[in-house]
Amino acid sequence: MRVVISLGGSVLAPELDPERVAGHASVIERLADEGCELGTVVGGGGVARDYISAAREIGANEVQLDQIGIDVTRINARLLIAALGQIVDPTPARDYDEAGNAIRRGDISVMGGVMPGQTTDAVAAALAEYVDADLLVYATGADGIFDADPNEVDDAEQYGELSPAELVEVIAPMSRDAGASAPVDILAAKLIERSGMRTIVLDGHDPTAVEDAVLRGEHTGTDIVPAGGGEPTYWAQR
Numbered sequence: 129m130r131v132v133i134s135l136g137g138s139v140l141a142p143e144l145d146p147e148r149v150a151g152h153a154s155v156i157e158r159l160a161d162e163g164c165e166l167g168t169v170v171g172g173g174g175v176a177r178d179y180i181s182a183a184r185e186i187g188a189n190e191v192q193l194d195q196i197g198i199d200v201t202r203i204n205a206r207l208l209i210a211a212l213g214q215i216v217d218p219t220p221a222r223d224y225d226e227a228g229n230a231i232r233r234g235d236i237s238v239m240g241g242v243m244p245g246q247t248t249d250a251v252a253a254a255l256a257e258y259v260d261a262d263l264l265v266y267a268t269g270a271d272g273i274f275d276a277d278p279n280e281v282d283d284a285e286q287y288g289e290l291s292p293a294e295l296v297e298v299i300a301p302m303s304r305d306a307g308a309s310a311p312v313d314i315l316a317a318k319l320i321e322r323s324g325m326r327t328i329v330l331d332g333h334d335p336t337a338v339e340d341a342v343l344r345g346e347h348t349g350t351d352i353v354p355a356g357g358g359e360p361t362y363w364a365q366r
């Protein structure tokens with residue numbers, strides 16, 4: 129089973145805690161031990177946003193801000209690589225070919241951002257399509273997709289399941305500025321719609337949430353189910 133995991137910077141490194149990073153790395157290692165082929169895409173989190181807002185005040189344009197964000201995602205990718213030992217490609221992939229080649233060699237690939245105008249959510253969706261993944265998992269700061277930001281609106285309601293087209297509709301009104309917060313960005317939603325990729329969006333603060341979802345099909349987030357997708361096939365059922 130080939131899986132792409134998008135690990136938000138806000139769940140990998142909300143603060144620089146080596147134990148938290150090691151916890152995420154342990155889960156990735158366990159998935160690899162179970163035979164999963166893995167691509168991991170790491171976000172920039174609060175550090176990227178701090179840099180972006182400082183540079184915006186100084187007068188940087190949106191592309192420059194995106195470039196700063198990309199650099200931070202790559203630093204976070206290196207942090208995760210440092211925790212992953214021997215089974216990982218030691219260099220963050222700079223593009224989908226590099227990531228795909230590492231995965232085909234049997235390494236775990238870790239990458240950050242690739243180009244301005246998007247977020248690592250879109251990188252993960254493109255990588256999943258490129259390597260023909262069985263499953264794409266977004267480990268983010270909210271337990272799925274809601275009708276409003278659940279960290280801001282007390283009675284926000286979760287979507288348990290969405291079609292890719294519904295996902296695009298829900299995500300479309302959200303901001304596209306550098307550093308914006310959304311569980312999945314609009315380009316990612318469009319790529320998921322195009323590829324029909326089976327996708328889960330879940331709260332990744334506890335690293336074992338990803339393991340439960342991939343290995344046991346257990347999660348409390350949102351399932352993005354393509355038309356005719358049927359029941360999700362998880363590792364335990366293969």
Ligand SMILES: Nc1ncnc2c1ncn2[C@@H]1O[C@H](COP(=O)(O)OP(=O)(O)OP(=O)(O)O)[C@@H](O)[C@H]1O
Pocket residue numbers: 135136137138139170171172173174267268269270272273274275276277278279280308309310311312
């Ligand atoms: N409709 C919504 N449904 C779910 N979460 C939402 C929604 N609108 C806004 N959000 C916010 O989006 C956040 C997730 O995106 P955010 O980009 O902050 O984190 P991330 O995915 O961990 O990646 P990174 O921190 O690397 O950018 C959630 O924590 C939540 O507060």
Ligand SMILES: O=c1ccn([C@@H]2O[C@H](COP(=O)(O)O)[C@@H](O)[C@H]2O)c(=O)[nH]1
Pocket residue numbers: 136137170171172173176193194195196197198201240241242243244245246247248249251305306307308
């Ligand atoms: O391919 C990419 C990836 C990221 N960016 C910029 O970096 C920040 C932080 O990334 P997150 O995935 O949101 O953590 C993002 O807001 C973009 O400004 C990018 O331009 N291209």
